[in-house]
Structures are given as structure tokens and as C-alpha cells.
Amino acid sequence: MMFNWLSLVTGLFYIVLGIVVIFYKFFFTILEPGVAYILGALLILYGIFRIYRAITKIKNSGNEE
Template sequence: MFKWLSLLAGFIYIVLGIVVIIYKFFGVVLEPNVAYALGALLIAYGIFRLVRAATSIKNKD
């Protein structure tokens, strides 16, 4: 169950990163450079979680 939740969290981080880049808002209005950096960081972390969960699911099955 945790592995599937980790997949879901990865997708949520990616979507949140895209939203931050597009709207430049994360609780407060962000400068464009900060929004791009934070969005990229969130997307990278989401991809990391997806890859880690996928390899964990693949190794168990």
C-alpha cells in the first residue's frame, strides 16, 4: 500500500511543481526566478519518488 501511495505522492509533487511554475504562487506570490526554481525542484522530487516507487514495486513482484 505504501508503494502505491508513494506513486500518488510523486504525481502530486509533479502537478504541484507545474502549478507553481504557471501561477507563480505557493502560499505567497513568488518572483518568476523563485517560482521556476521551486517548480523545478518539486518536479525533480516527484520524478525521484516515482522512480523509487516503481523500482520498489518491480523488485517486489
């Protein structure tokens, strides 16, 4: 159960990281604007996916009890 909540927090972290990459165009090195937008969008999408997966696992674990 703790893994599901940790996955939820990790998803939020990826979303924030994606936003930071888009605004500051920096990810361990200075990025070109196009690369920053693509990398930021991918990080945000992955964060949304992690949150969705965590929520579905939390809901399913509630149904099993």
C-alpha cells in the first residue's frame, strides 16, 4: 500500500520537474527550446501516467478488502 502512495508522490514530482524543464530550459545542461518543450511534455505525461496507475491500484486495493 505504501508503494502506491509513493508512486503518487513520484508522479507529482515528475509533473513539477517537467514544468521546471519547460520554463527554465535546463536539465543537467542548457537545452534548446524545442528539446526543453519535448522533454518537459514527456516528463509531465509520465507523471500523469504514474498518478493514474497509482490511483487505480489504490482503488483496486480498497475493493479487495
